[in-house]
Amino acid sequence: xxxxxxxxxxxxxxxxxxxxxxxxxxxxxxxxxxxxxxxxxxxxxxxxxxxxxxxxxxxxxxxxxxxxxxxxxxxxxxxxxxxxxxxxxxxxxxxxxxxxxxxxxxxxxxxxxxxxxxxxxxxxxxxxxxxxxxxxxxxxxxxxxxxxxxxxxxxxxxxxxxxxxxxxxxxxxxxxxxxxxxxxxxxxxxxxxxxx
Numbered sequence: 001x002x003x004x005x006x007x008x009x010x011x012x013x014x015x016x017x018x019x020x021x022x023x024x025x026x027x028x029x030x031x032x033x034x035x036x037x038x039x040x041x042x043x044x045x046x047x048x049x050x051x052x053x054x055x056x057x058x059x060x061x062x063x064x065x066x067x068x069x070x071x072x073x074x075x076x077x078x079x080x081x082x083x084x085x086x087x088x089x090x091x092x093x094x095x096x097x098x099x100x101x102x103x104x105x106x107x108x109x110x111x112x113x114x115x116x117x118x119x120x121x122x123x124x125x126x127x128x129x130x131x132x133x134x135x136x137x138x139x140x141x142x143x144x145x146x147x148x149x150x151x152x153x154x155x156x157x158x159x160x161x162x163x164x165x166x167x168x169x170x171x172x173x174x175x176x177x178x179x180x181x182x183x184x185x186x187x188x189x190x191x192x193x194x195x196x
Contacts, residue, residue, distance in 0.1 A: 042079070045083075046072055046075045046076050046079045047072070047075070049072075049075040049078055049079060050063050050072045050075045053075075061074050062074050062075045063075075102176060102177045105162055105180070106184065108155050108158040108162070109155065109159070109184045109185060111151055111155025111158065112152045112155035112159075113155075113188055114151055115147075115148045115149060115150070115151030115152030115153070115154075115155060116148065116152055118134075118145065118151060119145050119148035119149055121134065121144070122135075122142070122144075122145065162177075163177075163178075
């Protein structure tokens with residue numbers, strides 16, 4: 001099963017394709033989106049640093065936008081400097097993808113935290129909630145708190161499913177993964193206390 005989990009798009013496209021030419025075209029099509037995807041992924045990293053600096057989690061310098069280039073130059077340089085040792089690690093490490101799989105679970109605590117935020121925003125920040133598009137009602141019932149709870153439940157279920165079915169997709173989640181997940185929530189609580 002781990003071979004299937006690591007095989008990727010070309011393997012699965014070959015299962016449904018009826019001939020070698022179609023498999024080749026599908027493989028080339030997947031290569032075609034790779035370069036544009038690199039640009040969008042890089043932009044997300046830089047913009048994340050910029051956003052965190054706006055929120056006061058990182059130095060304000062990372063939020064600065066160059067007046068001539070109209071880009072967050074400091075955030076781009078910081079991203080590049082962080083990427084170089086990670087690229088070396090990818091090339092020369094036997095355990096990079098294990099840690100990458102652990103890091104990939106970061107998306108699911110985010111769902112839980114977004115759901116909690118959606119549930120509590122009316123009480124915690126009524127100035128942002130009142131009169132905004134978030135104050136949407138359906139049949140007189142506020143929708144955001146309901147979907148906030150559902151979002152948190154989906155995130156929690158995704159985390160649980162990762163640990164139950166991780167071997168079926170070729171990943172090995174360990175005690176370190178659980179510690180990483182708990183640490184994410186602890187850091188978020190600490191940051192919330194600092195920003196409140």
